[in-house]
Amino acid sequence: MKARYLFRLDDICPTMDWARFNAVADIFMRFEVQPLLGVIPDNKDASLKRDPADPRFWDKMRHFHSARGWTISQHGYQHQYVTRDAGILGINKNSEFAGLPRDIQFEKIAKGKTILTKEDLATDIFMPPSHSFDQNTIDALMDSEFRFVTDGYSILPYERKGIKFIPCQISRLVPIPIGLVTFCLHTNTIEADFPEKLNHFLTNNRNRTINFTEAAEVRASASQVLIEGAVLSVRRAAHSVRARRRAV
Numbered sequence: 620m621k622a623r624y625l626f627r628l629d630d631i632c633p634t635m636d637w638a639r640f641n642a643v644a645d646i647f648m649r650f651e652v653q654p655l656l657g658v659i660p661d662n663k664d665a666s667l668k669r670d671p672a673d674p675r676f677w678d679k680m681r682h683f684h685s686a687r688g689w690t691i692s693q694h695g696y697q698h699q700y701v702t703r704d705a706g707i708l709g710i711n712k713n714s715e716f717a718g719l720p721r722d723i724q725f726e727k728i729a730k731g732k733t734i735l736t737k738e739d740l741a742t743d744i745f746m747p748p749s750h751s752f753d754q755n756t757i758d759a760l761m762d763s764e765f766r767f768v769t770d771g772y773s774i775l776p777y778e779r780k781g782i783k784f785i786p787c788q789i790s791r792l793v794p795i796p797i798g799l800v801t802f803c804l805h806t807n808t809i810e811a812d813f814p815e816k817l818n819h820f821l822t823n824n825r826n827r828t829i830n831f832t833e834a835a836e837v838r839a840s841a842s843q844v845l846i847e848g849a850v851l852s853v854r855r856a857a858h859s860v861r862a863r864r865r866a867v
């Protein structure tokens with residue numbers, strides 16, 4: 620299988636930078652690409668307050684979902700980092716969830732889910748803020764009837780304990796040749812020339828770009844399973860070398 624590309628847009632909330640978001644959204648609409656939206660149910664993160672809150676926020680989200688076919692995911696609950704725990708992936712040392720007891724995590728996830736459900740945007744896809752989650756998060760997601768997490772460094776989707784992980788590897792628009800590649804875009808902080816780069820990328824790669832539902836169906840061929848296994852063992856070896864270096 621040749622590479623397939625999925626786009627996800629993080630930090631979607633009423634106070635996001637609307638000019639930047641609209642510039643990117645316009646391109647997706649022009650190419651009829653359906654990205655995954657990471658909607659924060661009740662944003663309290665001051666760094667994401669870039670414009671006055673748009674009173675039509677939920678209407679707009681419903682429009683993208685029902686008229687455009689864009690997929691909604693729940694991006695945490697309030698996007699407030701309360702621990703310094705990098706979680707299973709170990710990317711960023713801050714988290715809204717990792718390091719907290721399971722019942723507290725469940726409560727936050729459930730409150731977020733209630734808000735999205737009330738807004739007619741119920742979803743079973745979770746996008747962990749700061750890429751940080753731990754086993755308690757996964758267990759709490761199971762308890763809350765989530766089925767998917769958009770995260771993880773694999774080449775293809777994989778399943779752990781009833782949750783399917785759709786990997787999310789990169790934010791730069793590099794046409795990686797194999798696997799299912801999710802591009803993670805933070806529209807609040809894109810450079811002025813990003814829309815032009817996105818336009819160029821989609822001109823060349825629209826035929827490989829799919830939506831979340833299609834991404835969740837991507838299956839590994841036998842050779843891809845072998846490649847994936849080789850990549851994982853190289854990564855594990857590198858990790859243990861780094862750990863030994865730290866130990867001396």
Ligand SMILES: [Zn+2]
Nearest residue numbers: 629630748749
């Ligand atoms: Zn975020």
